[in-house]
Amino acid sequence: xxxxxxxxxxxxxxxxxxxxxxxxxxxxxxxxxxxxxxxxxxxxxxxxxxxxxxxxxxxxxxxxxxxxxxxxxxxxxxxxxxxxxxxxxxxxxxxxxxxxxxxxxxxxxxxxxxxxxxxxxxxxxxxxxxxxxxxxxxxxxxxxxxxxxxxxxxxxxxxxxxxxxxxxxxxxxxxxxxxxxxxxxxxxxxxxxxxxxxxxxxxxxxxxxxxxxxxxxxxxxxxxxxxxxxxxxxxxxxxxxxxxxxxxxxxxxxxxxxxxxxxxxxxxxxxxxxxxxxxxxxxxxxxxxxxxxxxxxxxxxxxxxxxxxxxxxxxxxxxxxxxxxxxxxxxxxxxxxxxxxxxxxxxxxxxxxxxxxxxxxxxxxxxxxxxxxxxxxxxxxxxxxxxxxxxxxxxxxxxxxxxxxxxxxxxxxxxxxxxxxxxxxxxxxxxxxxxxxxxxxxxxxxxxxxxxxxxxxxxxxxxxxxxxxxxxxxxxxxxxxxxxxxxxxxxxxxxxxxxxxxxxxxxxxxxxxxxxxxxxxxxxxxxxxxxxxxxxxxxxxxxxxxxxxxxxxxxxxxxxxxxxxxxxxxxxxxxxxxxxxxxxxxxxx
Numbered sequence: 001x002x003x004x005x006x007x008x009x010x011x012x013x014x015x016x017x018x019x020x021x022x023x024x025x026x027x028x029x030x031x032x033x034x035x036x037x038x039x040x041x042x043x044x045x046x047x048x049x050x051x052x053x054x055x056x057x058x059x060x061x062x063x064x065x066x067x068x069x070x071x072x073x074x075x076x077x078x079x080x081x082x083x084x085x086x087x088x089x090x091x092x093x094x095x096x097x098x099x100x101x102x103x104x105x106x107x108x109x110x111x112x113x114x115x116x117x118x119x120x121x122x123x124x125x126x127x128x129x130x131x132x133x134x135x136x137x138x139x140x141x142x143x144x145x146x147x148x149x150x151x152x153x154x155x156x157x158x159x160x161x162x163x164x165x166x167x168x169x170x171x172x173x174x175x176x177x178x179x180x181x182x183x184x185x186x187x188x189x190x191x192x193x194x195x196x197x198x199x200x201x202x203x204x205x206x207x208x209x210x211x212x213x214x215x216x217x218x219x220x221x222x223x224x225x226x227x228x229x230x231x232x233x234x235x236x237x238x239x240x241x242x243x244x245x246x247x248x249x250x251x252x253x254x255x256x257x258x259x260x261x262x263x264x265x266x267x268x269x270x271x272x273x274x275x276x277x278x279x280x281x282x283x284x285x286x287x288x289x290x291x292x293x294x295x296x297x298x299x300x301x302x303x304x305x306x307x308x309x310x311x312x313x314x315x316x317x318x319x320x321x322x323x324x325x326x327x328x329x330x331x332x333x334x335x336x337x338x339x340x341x342x343x344x345x346x347x348x349x350x351x352x353x354x355x356x357x358x359x360x361x362x363x364x365x366x367x368x369x370x371x372x373x374x375x376x377x378x379x380x381x382x383x384x385x386x387x388x389x390x391x392x393x394x395x396x397x398x399x400x401x402x403x404x405x406x407x408x409x410x411x412x413x414x415x416x417x418x419x420x421x422x423x424x425x426x427x428x429x430x431x432x433x434x435x436x437x438x439x440x441x442x443x444x445x446x447x448x449x450x451x452x453x454x455x456x457x458x459x460x461x462x463x464x465x466x467x468x469x470x471x472x473x474x475x476x477x478x479x480x481x482x483x484x485x486x487x488x489x490x491x492x493x494x495x496x497x498x499x500x501x502x503x504x505x506x507x508x509x510x511x512x513x514x515x516x517x518x519x520x521x522x523x524x525x526x527x528x529x530x531x532x533x534x535x536x537x538x539x540x541x542x543x544x545x546x547x548x549x550x551x552x553x554x555x556x557x558x559x560x561x562x563x564x565x566x567x568x569x570x571x572x573x574x575x576x577x578x579x580x581x582x583x584x585x586x587x588x589x
Contacts, residue, residue, distance in 0.1 A: 038088055038097040043127055043136040051140045051236045053229065055149060055176065058157050059241040060118035061224060064111045064128035064137060072193045074224055075112035083130050085111050091124040100126075118143050142236075151176040158243045160286075161220075163317050166213035171225035173240035174208055180229055184208065188224040217317050220246040248317040251283025254349030255290070257342060258321070261353060267360040268331045276306075276326040276355055278342035283319040285347060294326035295341045331357065409510065413455035414564050415480035417442060418497040419518075420488040432545050434484055434518055441549065442482070445556055452563055454482075471497050475504045479564045480512055485540075486519040490527065502534045514562045515540040 050067050054060045063075050064085045079085070087100035087108070100106070100113070107114040111130065115122065120143040128137050146154055154175045161167040171185050185208040187194040196205060204211040208227075212219055223244055229236040258279040268274050282290050294306050306326040313321045324342070328335060340355045419438040432441065439456060446452040455461070455474050475481055481501040489495065505511045517540050523532060541558045548555040 038099055040088065040097060040127065040129075040136065043138065046136050046138055048125060048138040048140045050137075051234055052142070053149075053236045053238045054115075054118045054141065054143045055151065055154075055173065055240060056120045056143050056145045057117050058172070059222075059243070060115040060143075060239060061241065062113040062115070062126060062139060062141065064130060064134060066134065066137065073191050074188050074226075075110055075191045077110035077191070079110050083111075083133055086129045087113060088127040089122075089124050094124075097127065120145065146176070149176040150178055152178055157241060159245070161212070161215045161244060161246050163217060163246050163248045164214045166211070167215045168212070169210040169223055169242055169244060171208055171227070171240060172242065173225060173227065173238045176238070177229060180231075183228055186226045188226070190221045191224075194223075215246055217246050220244055246317065247286055248284040250285050251319065251346070252348060253283055254351055255283075255292075255344040255346055256281040257344055257351050257353045259353075260342065260355050263354045263356065265358050266355050268335070268357040269360045270331055270333070270336075272331055274328045274331050274335075274357075276328070276340055276342075278324045278326075278344070278353070280322045280324065280342075280344040281319060282322060282344075282346055283348075284317055285319075290322070290344075290346045292322055292324040292342065292344045294324065295343055296338050298339070298341050300343075409479070411477055411479050411510075412453075413460075413474070413478040414452040414566065415446070415482050415514070416455040416475050416478035416501070417457075417482045417484070418489075418494060418501065419484040420486055420492050420494045422488055432549065434486055434488070437518065437543070438484055445551060446559065446563065449551065450560055450563070451566060468496070468500075472500050472504065475501050475511065476508065479510060480514055480562070481505070482514045482516065484516050484518045485521060485535075487521045489518075490521050491524055495527065495531065498534070499528050499531050502530050512562070513538055514559070517542045 052060075052062065061075055064087070065071065085108070088097045089100055090097050100108075102108050105116055105119075107116065111128075113126075123141055123143045126139040126141055128139070129135060152175055154172055157172050159167075159169060161169075171187075174185065187205065187210060194203075194205070194210070196203065202213055202216070204213075208225075210223070221244060223242040224239060225242070226237055226239050229238050258281055259277060266274075266276075276294060278292060278294065280292050292310065293300060294308055296306065306328070308324065308326045311323040311325075313323070322344075324344075326340070336357050336359060338357070340357075342353045342355070344351055417438050419434045422433070422435060439459070443454055443456070447454055455478055457470065457474060461470050461474055475497075481504075483489075483498050483501065489498075501511070501513055505513055513534065515535070515538050523535065539562070541555060541562070543555060547553060
């Protein structure tokens with residue numbers, strides 16, 4: 001028994017050792033996958049093309065781009081997916097290449113490496129490749145300490161500039177290598193070369209410094225300065241960065257509560273969740289001890305703590321706005337008896353505002369809702385009624401409330417009638433002819449029923465004068481011109497009367513044309529342009545011989561609507577009672 005137990009124990013220990021060994025092998029394999037030696041045969045004999053120097057402990061940017069004197073930027077964050085950059089590096093004394101991956105102090109952005117900050121341990125040779133663009137680019141980076149670079153009075157690389165005042169930005173790297181003569185510095189802001197522009201007179205470049213007078217909010221950003229160093233046969237680019245923040249004067253005012261203002265009564269429904277919003281505006285402060293909190297009955301630490309959250313809107317030189325929300329999961333009777341105080345403070349002072357809850361009245365809400373729906377429904381019905389009976393309403397308005405249009409205007413006729421004169425053999429005996437329509441139907445309705453006076457050339461103008469002069473004179477003596485359109489009219493001599501009517505209407509704004517489409521027609525190509533335009537823009541009333549002849553049809557209502565305002569004897573003598581009777585019949589017909 002003892003022997004068997006020892007064997008089992010030995011077997012268990014063996015299995016544990018095997019598992020532990022496998023884990024170590026897997027760990028080494030995975031770690032080797034990340035730091036394994038990389039072989040780039042196409043880059044083995046390529047010489048370095050760019051040499052950079054940097055100061056230990058400062059930010060530094062390294063771009064994968066061929067050297068060019070006319071380059072206008074030092075990094076590009078918007079590369080297409082197919083142009084992804086691959087980075088490798090090795091120290092000078094080593095030949096083993098390693099793949100560069102992001103870390104807390106190293107960021108891969110677009111076609112550049114950002115060191116935040118750069119350390120002397122990362123000195124070495126960097127190789128970058130961009131598919132289809134750069135097959136192999138070698139860059140030498142040498143990082144030195146301020147002492148090794150002989151830096152004297154080295155400026156800080158973080159600047160806080162006061163807005164609306166004059167400021168200057170100095171390149172920190174110019175304080176290094178004091179024994180070497182330095183050419184002019186190239187400045188870059190947010191990756192792009194900084195140049196003088198006519199639209200920015202407040203910016204000046206002088207003695208390797210940037211002068212801003214005044215300084216604006218947009219001047220904040222990352223500034224990079226480059227200059228060239230010649231060390232024996234090597235041409236180095238010295239690069240340093242300056243982080244610029246633009247600040248304003250600290251506020252001298254306490255916070256301003258935008259909502260609620262003073263004491264606000266808020267309706268709440270029992271058993272329902274409710275959010276209490278407090279919107280506070282803070283002035284600018286470099287170090288802001290701001291605080292916003294909701295208190296119940298002016299007590300911050302209660303047994304029933306409020307669930308509170310804060311949202312800060314974008315910060316600027318004029319300060320920022322803060323939204324602080326307290327959530328009540330269920331409104332209770334105790335909440336209705338409580339005062340909820342929004343307390344806001346900064347380094348200058350504090351302010352408060354109060355929200356009191358009131359029970360929501362459902363009956364009033366339903367009453368308002370029903371009233372609104374009823375009013376909307378009534379408006380829709382009224383609009384529909386007016387749309388369907390607009391002509392009748394206008395005619396009734398003219399009949400009772402508007403004076404005659406025909407008084408004291410110097411015109412003899414209410415309308416001149418123009419139609420095609422046909423032989424009896426040309427007309428269709430089964431339908432009403434144009435001549436019968438013009439000489440019988442129109443006068444019967446417009447003259448006998450509505451009291452208008454029509455001018456029909458053959459009936460009302462004595463023969464003997466020139467035809468054209470008689471037509472023009474009759475049209476000028478008329479308030480309307482009724483044109484009965486048909487194939488015979490547009491292709492015959494009567495088209496002259498339509499042309500004359502258009503010309504007279506252009507001269508006398510009181511003359512209006514009424515077009516009646518008696519039969520379907522096609523415009524001839526020889527029709528005058530003014531007549532064509534009139535046919536397109538003027539309203540046309542369509543005549544249907546089968547249904548339009550009876551007096552109660554829409555056709556005659558439209559004719560009456562387009563004729564001059566003229567109250568008949570029957571309408572002038574009507575009383576207010578008759579007016580309401582007609583409206584009643586109009587609604588229920």
